[in-house]
Amino acid sequence: MDRVPVLKLGDVxxxxxxxxxxxxxxxxxxxxxxxxxxxxxxxGVVVDISALEIVDSFIGRVFADLAATARVLDAETVVVGMxxxxxxxxxxxxLSLGGVRTALNVEKGLKILRQDLGLPMAExxxxxxxxxxxxxx
Amino acid sequence: MDTTxxxxxxxxxxxxxxxADVVRVRQAMRTFAIxxxxxxxxxxxxxxxxxxxxxxxxxxxGGGEATIELVSDGRRRGVRATFVxxxxxxxxVDQALTEGWSTGTGLGLxxxxxxxxxxxxxxxxxxxKGTRVCITKWAR
Numbered sequence: 001m002d003r004v005p006v007l008k009l010g011d012v013x014x015x016x017x018x019x020x021x022x023x024x025x026x027x028x029x030x031x032x033x034x035x036x037x038x039x040x041x042x043x044g045v046v047v048d049i050s051a052l053e054i055v056d057s058f059i060g061r062v063f064a065d066l067a068a069t070a071r072v073l074d075a076e077t078v079v080v081g082m083x084x085x086x087x088x089x090x091x092x093x094x095l096s097l098g099g100v101r102t103a104l105n106v107e108k109g110l111k112i113l114r115q116d117l118g119l120p121m122a123e124x125x126x127x128x129x130x131x132x133x134x135x136x137x
Numbered sequence: 138m139d140t141t142x143x144x145x146x147x148x149x150x151x152x153x154x155x156x157a158d159v160v161r162v163r164q165a166m167r168t169f170a171i172x173x174x175x176x177x178x179x180x181x182x183x184x185x186x187x188x189x190x191x192x193x194x195x196x197x198x199g200g201g202e203a204t205i206e207l208v209s210d211g212r213r214r215g216v217r218a219t220f221v222x223x224x225x226x227x228x229x230v231d232q233a234l235t236e237g238w239s240t241g242t243g244l245g246l247x248x249x250x251x252x253x254x255x256x257x258x259x260x261x262x263x264x265x266k267g268t269r270v271c272i273t274k275w276a277r
Contacts (some may be wrong), residue, residue: 088181
């Protein structure tokens with residue numbers, strides 16, 4: 001089974017979903033993410049779904065559950081990068097993702113988390129990436 | 138995929154026996170929706186509806202089959218998907234089509250939500266007789 005990688009960027013975990021999600025992979029992500037939040041003490045989670053061509057009711061529920069679980073574990077979740085056609089379809093489907101914070105892209109998602117949680121994060125993603133990865137730059 | 142001389146894909150039958158098959162149905166639905174020249178939003182709605190129904194076939198029908206095909210009414214083209222299972226069937230279709238009604242494993246959006254996403258939605262089911270759902274989405 002494929003797994004969705006969870007990257008640590010300072011106090012935030014970044015999940016970038018790059019493949020069409022099988023249900024079992026989505027459920028595994030939910031479990032992995034909970035484990036990583038506890039293991040790292042992360043305060044925020046950014047889930048980038050810009051590569052996802054559809055979000056159906058199952059995947060939508062996984063995002064809502066994932067955000068609710070993260071909140072219980074003291075981490076805020078922002079789902080970013082939803083395509084316009086996906087947003088239109090979700091609303092038609094009857095799923096408004098209430099309770100899930102969204103932002104247009106990763107940069108805006110990180111900004112929301114920084115403001116809400118007062119996280120000591122660098123001004124831009126590049127700085128965080130190079131700081132947290134000794135091999136970069 | 139087989140194609141005719143005009144480049145239209147032939148109808149495609151897909152088994153639905155596991156999670157990976159639901160993803161394959163989504164991908165095939167996308168291919169056919171593009172072939173029918175649906176716009177991006179219409180494609181996304183058609184693929185999402187197919188995903189909901191393929192999962193229903195798997196979870197509630199105990200597996201089954203999807204057939205995806207191009208259709209035309211003379212003026213416009215569209216994509217049609219038919220989902221068939223030989224599972225327990227649905228005792229009360231009106232109730233199952235009510236938004237929020239659920240057997241307890243989902244949000245209750247599968248049937249009612251997918252009906253809203255397409256232009257035509259036909260369901261044929263009875264207790265013990267399995268379920269057949271046919272959806273059509275036309276290019277605007």
